[in-house]
Amino acid sequence: xxxxxxxxxxxxxxxxxxxxxxxxxxxxxxxxxxxxxxxxxxxxxxxxxxxxxxxxxxxxxxxxxxxxxxxxxxxxxxxxxxxxxxxxxxxxxxxxxxxxxxxxxxxxxxxxxxxxxxxxxxxxxxxxxxxxxxxxxxxxxxxxxxxxxxxxxxxxxxxxxxxxxxxxxxxxxxxxxxxxxxx
Ligand code: ADP
Numbered sequence: 001x002x003x004x005x006x007x008x009x010x011x012x013x014x015x016x017x018x019x020x021x022x023x024x025x026x027x028x029x030x031x032x033x034x035x036x037x038x039x040x041x042x043x044x045x046x047x048x049x050x051x052x053x054x055x056x057x058x059x060x061x062x063x064x065x066x067x068x069x070x071x072x073x074x075x076x077x078x079x080x081x082x083x084x085x086x087x088x089x090x091x092x093x094x095x096x097x098x099x100x101x102x103x104x105x106x107x108x109x110x111x112x113x114x115x116x117x118x119x120x121x122x123x124x125x126x127x128x129x130x131x132x133x134x135x136x137x138x139x140x141x142x143x144x145x146x147x148x149x150x151x152x153x154x155x156x157x158x159x160x161x162x163x164x165x166x167x168x169x170x171x172x173x174x175x176x177x178x179x180x181x182x183x
Contacts, residue, residue, distance in 0.1 A: 001026055001179070002105060004083045004096075006151055007113030009140040010120030010127075011164045012171065016113065017084040019172040024179075026080035029071055031064060031088075053131055056139040058088055058147060065095045072099060089147040090154050109182055110155040111175055113164035117141055 001024055005013045014030060021028035035053055038046030045063065052059045068086050071077065087093040100106055121141075124132045131140070152159055160178045164171055 001080045001082075001108045002100065003081070003179075004087065004107055004110045004155075005085075005113065006110055006148065006155075006159075007164060008115065008117060008120060008144045009137060010124040011113040011115045012123075012168070013084050013113055015168055016164075016172055016175060017082050019168070020175060021082050023172075023176060024080070024082070026082055027076045028082050028084060029068070029077065029086070031068065031083075031085040033084075034067060034071065035059065054136070056131060056136040056143060058143060061089070061091055061095070064088075065092060068096070069099055087151060090150055093151055093154050107155075107158060109179065110151070110159045111178070112152060112159050112161045113171075114161050115164040119165065 003020075003024075003026075005017055007013050014032075017028045017030065032053075035046070035049050039050050039053065040046070045067065049059045049063065051057075058064075064086065068083075072081065083096075087096050097106075121134065121137055124137050125134060131137075160182070162171065162175050162178060166174075
């Protein structure tokens, strides 16, 4: 399966992505995790993107798109993937569509994790990643609303909305049930 996960920061996408990736047997590809790995290894790309992650801005599309293109070309992603954090705007979505179409592929579904913003601020503050300061979180939420939420219209034909309030297991079950219903 070729899936994209969409949801506001703190919706639990990363947690759900891990579970779904195991259940579906496709790799979990998180652009946030890829960027953080570059930053901790102090690669050139890591140095280039650090300030964007620290401030909660989107990394420029050209950088992000090429990183994703390289990752999707790895053998483990050939038969499916779960993209978490990409695309994050409609321009990235267009590029992803082009990459897939070039191989005769397309997305199977876009899973939207829906949750109220105020609930997630508390969660993120508790998580305590370096970009989880209240001001940066609020900014990431604003970026989500203006840049990322339009993807829900862009992908309206294939969006499956999951209620992301509840226990981790409960939410995974909802997502798996929704995916089974697609076939
Ligand atoms: P969260 O979902 O909590 O916002 P992520 O780990 O998905 O956290 O992303 C962290 C940061 O990584 C973002 O604030 C942004 O700076 C950068 N980033 C991740 N994915 C993308 C992307 N597709 N395009 C641009 N920047 C991205």
